Amino acid sequence: MKTFNFFHQHILLWIALIGIAAFIACSKKDAPGGTPEIYSVRLTDPTKADSTFTGAFPGKMIAVIGNNLGDIQKIYINDQEVSFNTNYCTATSAIFTIPGDLILTGTNPELSNEIRIETNRGVAKYAFHIYSPAPEIHRITLKYPATPGENLKIFGANFYEIQKVVFESTTGTSVGVLDYTVSNDYNIIDLTIPPGVQDGRLVVYCYTDSVSIPFSTNVAPPTIKTFSSDMPIIGDLAYITGDYFIEVTSLNINGEFTIPASDLLVSNSNDTLYFRLPKAPSKGGVVTITAAGGNSNSPKAFYPVENVVLNWDNIGAYSWGDNNEAVVADGSKIPYVSTGTCYRIFGKPGAWQYWWGNLSNDAVYPTTNIIPANTPIENLVLRFECYMSESLAPASFEIQLKGNGDQMVVDYLPRDKNSNKAVTGKWITCDIALSKFTAATDYAGFAAIANTGLGIFTKNKSDNADVNVDVYFDNFRIVDITK
Structure with a gap:
């Protein structure tokens, strides 16, 4: 052939x-x-x-x-x-x-x-x-309001063979930029704002393609997109992403207390705000950022205490287990900070160890007054905070809800929901789809199961007898990721 x-x-x-x-x-x-x-x-x-x-x-x-x-x-x-x-x-x-x-x-x-x-x-x-690679714009910086003769910087990539830079208004007029320079790395355009610019968009035309970014002569109100965690550990560095975090003066937490500008850090791109929660709010709510453009409320709930099923302080409790202990961080050793009590699983599970590091708890599941009965189970996740001192593998966890041993999450390695990586040496936020724990199709079916268990069981399904486990958990909660 x-x-x-x-x-x-x-x-x-x-x-x-x-x-x-x-x-x-x-x-x-x-x-x-x-x-x-x-x-x-x-x-x-x-x-x-x-x-x-x-x-x-x-x-x-x-x-x-x-x-x-x-x-x-x-x-x-x-x-x-x-x-x-x-x-x-x-x-x-x-x-x-x-x-x-x-x-x-x-x-x-x-x-x-x-x-x-x-x-x-x-x-x-x-x-x-x-052709050179197509241009990209990541952000712009300027001192508002936009004044002719003042400096504006465009940060991005691939600013090769620029044909023109133009302010195009929403009314159809355009003003070209005559005075600009491009950095040696072709990732910054430094320009002088020309007279007559209006609200609209700022466009960079290169030989290969063009790219634009919304432009306002006055600073726009801040917008909030995501939280690093909706329930960050007290004292841990958390962040909020969004836009127009310009001259931020305060961050209000659920209407209960305010974090001043002196305790906040804003990224150079004005799209990320870093903070440390000094204490826990008493109830869920929204955070409010006050900046040069005004106030902005978060579109999603922050610190949903009502959705917590286990925190070992005032919601849920330890039941039985081994190779574990309650920990309140004191700042001197891992995990350094905690929201009250967290629980630790630690030690060296032997090779092919299937009954070690058990942490069985009585949880308090939200009622259908908190999570509507008709909420599809695929909308819900079990969310929690986790701190791994070092890599867990080849050990892993089996996690069980409501005593359902027939539908457990097995071979689980905690991963940060933001990066999808098994991050060590810091608190991370983890999500597991609730549908992995139950055959119920809506929250009413799950809530009706008459069992309060939440179990974490460590396994070492390998012949490696030198595995070290040192993991901390806190603030288990069930949240609707569509809201």
Whole structure:
């Protein structure tokens, strides 16, 4: 049986099509030994043989169409010699790939934007642009209100071959920027705000593509998107993401107390606010950020005490187990901070140990007054805070709710819900879909199960007898992630 090589057949078919087309169109000019010429550049897809173009990204395979291209000695793009296969070259075409590591005119404008083919009968040139990566805008910084003559910085990436920078208003007018510079890394544009700018968007037009970001002459109100945790450990560094965290003056927690600006830290991009919760609010609510643009309330509940099922302080209690202890952090040793009592599982489970490090508890599950009875079970997660001193693997946990030994989460390794990584040396927030613990389809069905158990059981399903386990848990709660 012969091996069928689709790639080579595809290329040979393309060369044949090119040859036929070139013969019909150029036969009168095909004097043997003539000066090489390039007429166009095409894709190597036979179905697009009529499509020509004058630019492409690195890594693209192209077909150069011309005349007297036989006996090619060298091919250059942007003044850099590129490799080619003579089997894919004829008198009327040359097929080759644009190198992925080609130096582009975006970083070196002294280079020629052209394809150059050298034969023993002369040189053929064709204007052709190798595109730089598309530009990106991550954020802008300026002192509000936007005043003509003041400085504005655009932070992003790939600001190559800028054609223009323009403020485009919502009314259809536009004001071009005349005074700007680009950093050596092509990731910052430093400009002077021109007269006449209005609310709308700020656009950077590059040769490859354009990119924009909303722009307001006055600072916009802050917006809150996500929490690192909706119930951060007291004293631990937490954060809120959003936009326009500019000149933040305070963070109010659920209407109960306020964290002043002196205890807050805002990222340079004005989209992340860091804080440490000094104490626990008494009930769930919303946080409010006050900044230069006004106030903003969080769209999701913060510190949902009502949803807690186990915290070993005033909700739920330890029942039985081994290789565990109650811990109240004192700042001198791991985990350094805690919200009252947390529970620790620690020690060295032996090889193939299936009955070690048990932590069985009586939990207090929210009523249907807190979580509506008709809430789909797939909307709910078991959320908790976790601190791992070091990597847990190859040990793992089995977690059980309401005594359901037939539907436990097995081989579980805690992962931070924000990064999906098994982070060690800090408190992280973990989510497990509630549907993994029960066959109930809504919360009413789950709540009706007459069992209050919440069990964590450590297993070492390996022959490694030198596994160290040192993990802390707190604030188990059931939350609706759709709200």
